[in-house]
Amino acid sequence: MATESNLAHDDTPDTGKRDFLYIATAAVGAVGVAGVAWPIINQMNPDASVLALASVEYDMSKIETGSAVTIKWRGTPVFVRNRTQKEIDEARAVPMDQLKDPERDQDRVKPGHDNWLVMIALCTHLGCIPVGESGDYGGWLCPCHGSQYDTSGRIRKGPAPKNLVVPPYKFLTDTKIQIG
Amino acid sequence: MSSHESTYVPSHPVAKWIEDRLPVMGFAKSTLIDYPTPKNLNYWWTFGGILAFMLGVQIVTGIVLAMHYTPNAALAFDSVEAIKRDVNGGRLIQAVHSTGASMFFFAVYIHIFRGLYFGSYKAPREILWILGVIIYLLMMATAFMGYVLPWGQMSFWAAAVITNIFAAIPVIGDPILQLLRGGFAVDNPTLNRFFSLHYLLPFIIAAVVVLHIWALHVPGNNNPIGVEVKDKRDTVPFHPFYTMKDLFAIVVFCIPFAWFAFFAPDIFGHADNYIMANPLVTPPHIVPEWYFLPFYAILRAIDFNFIIDSKLLGVIFFGGSILILFFVPWLDTSKVRSGTFRPAFKWFYWLFVVNFLLLMWYGAQEPALQVIGPFTVADVSKLSVVYYFAYFIVILPLLGRFEKPRPLPNSISESVLSKPAPATT
Numbered sequence: 001m002a003t004e005s006n007l008a009h010d011d012t013p014d015t016g017k018r019d020f021l022y023i024a025t026a027a028v029g030a031v032g033v034a035g036v037a038w039p040i041i042n043q044m045n046p047d048a049s050v051l052a053l054a055s056v057e058y059d060m061s062k063i064e065t066g067s068a069v070t071i072k073w074r075g076t077p078v079f080v081r082n083r084t085q086k087e088i089d090e091a092r093a094v095p096m097d098q099l100k101d102p103e104r105d106q107d108r109v110k111p112g113h114d115n116w117l118v119m120i121a122l123c124t125h126l127g128c129i130p131v132g133e134s135g136d137y138g139g140w141l142c143p144c145h146g147s148q149y150d151t152s153g154r155i156r157k158g159p160a161p162k163n164l165v166v167p168p169y170k171f172l173t174d175t176k177i178q179i180g
Numbered sequence: 181m182s183s184h185e186s187t188y189v190p191s192h193p194v195a196k197w198i199e200d201r202l203p204v205m206g207f208a209k210s211t212l213i214d215y216p217t218p219k220n221l222n223y224w225w226t227f228g229g230i231l232a233f234m235l236g237v238q239i240v241t242g243i244v245l246a247m248h249y250t251p252n253a254a255l256a257f258d259s260v261e262a263i264k265r266d267v268n269g270g271r272l273i274q275a276v277h278s279t280g281a282s283m284f285f286f287a288v289y290i291h292i293f294r295g296l297y298f299g300s301y302k303a304p305r306e307i308l309w310i311l312g313v314i315i316y317l318l319m320m321a322t323a324f325m326g327y328v329l330p331w332g333q334m335s336f337w338a339a340a341v342i343t344n345i346f347a348a349i350p351v352i353g354d355p356i357l358q359l360l361r362g363g364f365a366v367d368n369p370t371l372n373r374f375f376s377l378h379y380l381l382p383f384i385i386a387a388v389v390v391l392h393i394w395a396l397h398v399p400g401n402n403n404p405i406g407v408e409v410k411d412k413r414d415t416v417p418f419h420p421f422y423t424m425k426d427l428f429a430i431v432v433f434c435i436p437f438a439w440f441a442f443f444a445p446d447i448f449g450h451a452d453n454y455i456m457a458n459p460l461v462t463p464p465h466i467v468p469e470w471y472f473l474p475f476y477a478i479l480r481a482i483d484f485n486f487i488i489d490s491k492l493l494g495v496i497f498f499g500g501s502i503l504i505l506f507f508v509p510w511l512d513t514s515k516v517r518s519g520t521f522r523p524a525f526k527w528f529y530w531l532f533v534v535n536f537l538l539l540m541w542y543g544a545q546e547p548a549l550q551v552i553g554p555f556t557v558a559d560v561s562k563l564s565v566v567y568y569f570a571y572f573i574v575i576l577p578l579l580g581r582f583e584k585p586r587p588l589p590n591s592i593s594e595s596v597l598s599k600p601a602p603a604t605t
Contacts, residue, residue, distance in 0.1 A: 044359050044369075044373060045358060046363045046364065046369075047362070047369065050362070050364070050369070070460050072459070072460065074363075074365065075367045077459060077460045124491075125491055126341040126345065127340045127341060127347075128462040129461065143463070143466065146547050158483065159482075159494065161490065
């Protein structure tokens, strides 16, 4: 119902108040659209079945010194290498200033299990699987773009920016590990 | 469309009744038949029509392939093999689709390089050009995801390497990577979404093509001399002059296309893609399809740190090499459109073409291969990367200031009539 006071306002609309209403309406609308958009984007993230496979156990008793296996963890290959004493010594003799991503070999293995090197087997450049026991440093060589890693899996040459990633793992017994 | 009014006069009362309510026939007549087109367009201009044809071929073959394909990591590889062996005519339909992607890219490269030579991106056609670059980007995304669908070794590792490019983005790279893949590695969820998007994107391309043609019809076609249409004597109606010319070009284009599809369906592929995807083994020699090689070479050439890390730097150059096309209308400062009248530009242009082909070759080689003396592909490809960017950032802006163009003809008619008449019998 029109009263005298708001009839008087009809000729001179309050633009400040109107702008506020426009902005407030648009803001609420935008929040609503974002709220609907999020689940549509989020459905692309790893689903429950992918997340459920987050840890694996592996018995390493059959891996002889100087050999390696590739196992699968979360759909990703993981190298488990039983290193020779020579490889360990080589890795530990490298001065830190020669490394692109400086990290001590001791910090990449579990104390007391220095021969076991466990790493995600994906080149940190663009994710190809490096080939073992090759390259100039006796470690790994990536076939895709030529990145080279040493016997501790540290990047030494080529376009990769980081050392091969050590996943979270622990020793359940002396020969059995759980990754993840 | 603004520049030409419809001349359609429906004769039948039913046609008139429809036209009064939905003037679609008048629209079709003015845009596809009467559309005034410069009369001097050469065969380089037929690639627009060829591209429209190829989009149609890919959509039609793609839709029927989807009737037999199974987007599941365990079944996809076998379903593609079954299409080739069991489905009626499947060997050809699959071959037309896969070699069709290569033919499509071949045509788009000719189309882009034609635009770069004849200055088709210059005012008032900047938005037309930008829409074209968007179509090209969408084509790359579509082709990449389509390449993943057969789920062979090259498919899988292409997906792994290309999605990994996003991991180079600081801070949010890894969450984006997981979002794109739907897991910690490329797997079944990745294949499923790629199939969904591979089906979607061609229709988005078709929509942008409509905008591209709309933006073309506002100023009208550029032409080989780059002088705007002045009056009616400079143009001919699109039909039958260019419908016939385009059709003839499409027929000629189909000859090599048919040869590839019939006799060499795997000539663009890699033997490793006949091995089913194995996330535990990377093929020894990874290369993308030929149409991505120049950009792959640019990505790989950046193997050194400079202020920022080589991986991110490589990705920036890789993305920049395509995104720079968006800015070409403003980087080229020359007032003269057509390269025909630009004596210095011609040299730099053809060097750019050769350089692009060189990058394509580098992209297919091992980085350690020695090319000249002790210099490897990794070394010389850096030179090509420098020229690729210098062409856009240095040469195009400076040429416009220092180059003295040859005199332009007054009109299209004048230039056509001044040519010596062909010998008649």
